[in-house]
Amino acid sequence: MKKKGGAAAAITSDQMYSIEENGHSGIGMRRFLMMENAGHGISDFITGKFKQQLKNKKIVAVCGTGNNGGDGLVAVRHLAGYGAKTSVVLLGSPSDIKSEEAKLNWGIVEKMDSVEIIFGKEVSDAVRKKILSADIILDGIFGTGIKREIKDPHASAIDAINKSKKAYVLAIDVPSGLDPNTGSVYDKVVRADATITFHRMKKGLVTKGARKYTGPVRVEWIGIPPEAERGVL
Ligand SMILES: NC(=O)C1=CN([C@@H]2O[C@H](COP(=O)(O)OP(=O)(O)OC[C@H]3O[C@@H](n4cnc5c(N)ncnc54)[C@H](O)[C@@H]3O)[C@@H](O)[C@H]2O)[C@@H](O)CC1
Numbered sequence: 001m002k003k004k005g006g007a008a009a010a011i012t013s014d015q016m017y018s019i020e021e022n023g024h025s026g027i028g029m030r031r032f033l034m035m036e037n038a039g040h041g042i043s044d045f046i047t048g049k050f051k052q053q054l055k056n057k058k059i060v061a062v063c064g065t066g067n068n069g070g071d072g073l074v075a076v077r078h079l080a081g082y083g084a085k086t087s088v089v090l091l092g093s094p095s096d097i098k099s100e101e102a103k104l105n106w107g108i109v110e111k112m113d114s115v116e117i118i119f120g121k122e123v124s125d126a127v128r129k130k131i132l133s134a135d136i137i138l139d140g141i142f143g144t145g146i147k148r149e150i151k152d153p154h155a156s157a158i159d160a161i162n163k164s165k166k167a168y169v170l171a172i173d174v175p176s177g178l179d180p181n182t183g184s185v186y187d188k189v190v191r192a193d194a195t196i197t198f199h200r201m202k203k204g205l206v207t208k209g210a211r212k213y214t215g216p217v218r219v220e221w222i223g224i225p226p227e228a229e230r231g232v233l
């Protein structure tokens, strides 16, 4: 059952983290299961939108080292199964990847020769070219964990994504750089063709002016039991 997270049901990132913690620690709906469902939701949207043409599409997931990037790793794993040419650009080194669930998914993807992997602490010309030649870009740089101003390599990656003329850009959870609670822009933000946000709409995605960055926003239920919202919403 998909819950439509309309504006009224929009929540803050703190509320999301509490719901996530309740689900993970209280009910046993572990974060890596949430990440799997999130990534599958991204993949499902892309396959639904591109159907047969997916075969020769070049899909590039631009991933941060947090769980937003982790979602991108899951999505690429699913999409590799549809015959798309899939690549991951990790902004940082694998050892920077923070959470267990993101490390788990990195470990899987790096064993897949059907997924090209590029990583580094700066956006090289090769990475810029990879992003600019993509047909589909998954923005997994930052989600609700965005803080402070944005420096390199993240800043250059966002610039490259925004420079791409031909790619369809799908933002994972939140367009990278947009504040999930206020909808304000730190200093740069990914302009996405659409956004898939997880579990419930986030307040920042439905503020005035956010639409030019989010595109149409879809709420993807990722299997967190509604009971995890008790005491939070
Ligand atoms: N909350 C949940 O239930 C779930 C969260 N998931 C994903 O997890 C995301 C949140 O993940 P994280 O909390 O790891 O954070 P993010 O992945 O949003 O951010 C990545 C990391 O970037 C760093 N960062 C923040 N601002 C920065 C800046 N200006 N310059 C450089 N680095 C910066 C932070 O340390 C953060 O750990 C969500 O947006 C969503 O995509 C999903 O896995 C689904 C489940």
Ligand SMILES: [K+]
Pocket: 068, 139, 140, 141, 142, 143, 171, 172, 173, 174, 175, 176
């Ligand atoms: K994102």
